[in-house]
Amino acid sequence: MSNEQIKNLEEIFEARIARDEKIEAKDWMPEKYRKTHIRQISQHAHSEIVGMLPEGNWISRAPSLRRKAALLAKVQDEAGHGLYLYSACETLGISREELYQQLHSGKAKYSSIFNYPTLTWADMGAIGWLVDGAAIINQVPLCNTSFGPYARAMVRVCKEESFHQRQGFEIMLKLCNGSKEQKDMAQDALNRWWWPSLMMLGPTDAESVHTEQSMKWKLKRKSNDDLRQQFIDQTVPQADILGLTIPDPDLKFNKQTGSYDFGAINWDEFWQVVKGHGPCNKQRISARVAAWDNGAWVRDAAMAHAAKKEELKVKIAI
Amino acid sequence: MKSEHLYNYILGIADNSLILGQRLGELCGHGPSLETDIAGTNISLDLIGQTRSYYQYAAKISGENKTEDDIAFLRLERGYKNVLLVEQPNTHFGYVMGRQYLFDVFHLLLLQELQFSKDQTLAAIAKKGIKEVSYHKRFSGDWIKRLGDGTPESTAKMQEAIDDLWPYTQELFDMTDADTAMAQEGIGVDVSKLKESYYKQVKTLLTQATLEVPQSTYFSRGGKNGVHSEHMGYLLADLQYMQRTYPNMEW
Numbered sequence A: 001m002s003n004e005q006i007k008n009l010e011e012i013f014e015a016r017i018a019r020d021e022k023i024e025a026k027d028w029m030p031e032k033y034r035k036t037h038i039r040q041i042s043q044h045a046h047s048e049i050v051g052m053l054p055e056g057n058w059i060s061r062a063p064s065l066r067r068k069a070a071l072l073a074k075v076q077d078e079a080g081h082g083l084y085l086y087s088a089c090e091t092l093g094i095s096r097e098e099l100y101q102q103l104h105s106g107k108a109k110y111s112s113i114f115n116y117p118t119l120t121w122a123d124m125g126a127i128g129w130l131v132d133g134a135a136i137i138n139q140v141p142l143c144n145t146s147f148g149p150y151a152r153a154m155v156r157v158c159k160e161e162s163f164h165q166r167q168g169f170e171i172m173l174k175l176c177n178g179s180k181e182q183k184d185m186a187q188d189a190l191n192r193w194w195w196p197s198l199m200m201l202g203p204t205d206a207e208s209v210h211t212e213q214s215m216k217w218k219l220k221r222k223s224n225d226d227l228r229q230q231f232i233d234q235t236v237p238q239a240d241i242l243g244l245t246i247p248d249p250d251l252k253f254n255k256q257t258g259s260y261d262f263g264a265i266n267w268d269e270f271w272q273v274v275k276g277h278g279p280c281n282k283q284r285i286s287a288r289v290a291a292w293d294n295g296a297w298v299r300d301a302a303m304a305h306a307a308k309k310e311e312l313k314v315k316i317a318i
Numbered sequence B: 001m002k003s004e005h006l007y008n009y010i011l012g013i014a015d016n017s018l019i020l021g022q023r024l025g026e027l028c029g030h031g032p033s034l035e036t037d038i039a040g041t042n043i044s045l046d047l048i049g050q051t052r053s054y055y056q057y058a059a060k061i062s063g064e065n066k067t068e069d070d071i072a073f074l075r076l077e078r079g080y081k082n083v084l085l086v087e088q089p090n091t092h093f094g095y096v097m098g099r100q101y102l103f104d105v106f107h108l109l110l111l112q113e114l115q116f117s118k119d120q121t122l123a124a125i126a127k128k129g130i131k132e133v134s135y136h137k138r139f140s141g142d143w144i145k146r147l148g149d150g151t152p153e154s155t156a157k158m159q160e161a162i163d164d165l166w167p168y169t170q171e172l173f174d175m176t177d178a179d180t181a182m183a184q185e186g187i188g189v190d191v192s193k194l195k196e197s198y199y200k201q202v203k204t205l206l207t208q209a210t211l212e213v214p215q216s217t218y219f220s221r222g223g224k225n226g227v228h229s230e231h232m233g234y235l236l237a238d239l240q241y242m243q244r245t246y247p248n249m250e251w
């Protein structure tokens, strides 16, 4: 194809997106579009499956049978999200094995929030309430993103994430209506998860890359700082209902803007964790690598078995 | 209490679901593929759901102010009545599927009889469980076939698991006092009568999976009477952690 032809196709392509048409996997797309989407969707998929680990950590210790069942169901939902997102990513011409390789080697990123440890039962509440809450704010705009398979996956994922968010809040509410130990546990969890949740919405706009192109492709519809403000404005009143204190002495409602002003985020901590030096980065990746390596013989056996059955079918047919 | 035997009988069934559900829950996020993680979690969820129905019923007939969680979390190790098979650890995926299948075959046979119990509540729980457990059995049986008749490595690993788990199978058919009393009243199932069908099914599947049927005639038992393996204390330490650390609270 000549450069002229490619330019022409690109113009048609951008025009389709501008008209709000969905791009499907079989459609022609610029190489950069494909690569950007592989990166973003796989990063999202990895976040779902790494995110299973900190919560999985409490399945065996859940405090009641009802909570154990709900937590199992939640972690299972996250596995399901991982599955749809990997499938959406595979439509762009990359295999799941390759995607896992990128995760295991550290080449691909996942949401940094999952590099923090889950130390008490209240962390199950805080994660649902804050982390799923922030994820929804990030993801609702993606339900209208330009790439069809991603947009459709997001519709389904967002529905489940809002269920998780309510469930997390309900865990917190129960703790906050409970004994002093329970309330302290809830406050401690909020103290530990608040700032990382704010960081989850991404670096501040001044430092954020790729934004303009992403806006055009509807991979991003609002800036990180706008999303963060939305999250804070939504969450502070919920903390009030719980009777918990947000660990930010500078947090104050601003009558002029109708939003909450908040204190400085420790971006050094954010970059430290992104670069692999958070409290659990190594542990999370080793757990994924161990699951994959220890499962190799199982996956090989499944393939070998399927091949034998295929051979048998052919033999019978002959 | 309305009936000591009925209470113990219900726990004898429910504890197997609880402990196996707990074991499967430990694996979530660590399995060989996303698909097996999802399926394993699903089975765990079914088992915990069944456990809750049984314990809620047991709590009601206990006549005391008990809840399902008191029964699940606040007994001493000697009070748990699950068979040794279900508390065995997740040594590797072959053990997980082996343990599952060796239990599922029994579990389905049990529920297929229990659905005709004179006790309406037990009959209803059993009826609901049959659909779930049929799926469990298909899932675990399919995996045994894949692993048994897969690669030389997987055959060896699956055989190792079956050999190690085999000695725990006979206990499934032991009759406790509660079993005998409840079977006589038409409420419980005479599990000793399930044995023949059980071994026939298991042997057929192992043969299909190109695995050897273990010849050992030495069997371990004790779980039904609360005499467990060394693994059990650790499992309970996890299971009971919150309820023991923070007594008398709501979650």
Ligand SMILES: [Fe+2]
Binding pocket: A048, A077, A078, A081, A157, A161
């Ligand atoms: Fe998710």
Ligand SMILES: [Fe+2]
Binding pocket: A047, A048, A081, A135, A157, A161
């Ligand atoms: Fe997500």
Ligand SMILES: [Fe+2]
Binding pocket: A078, A132, A160, A161, A164
């Ligand atoms: Fe979620």
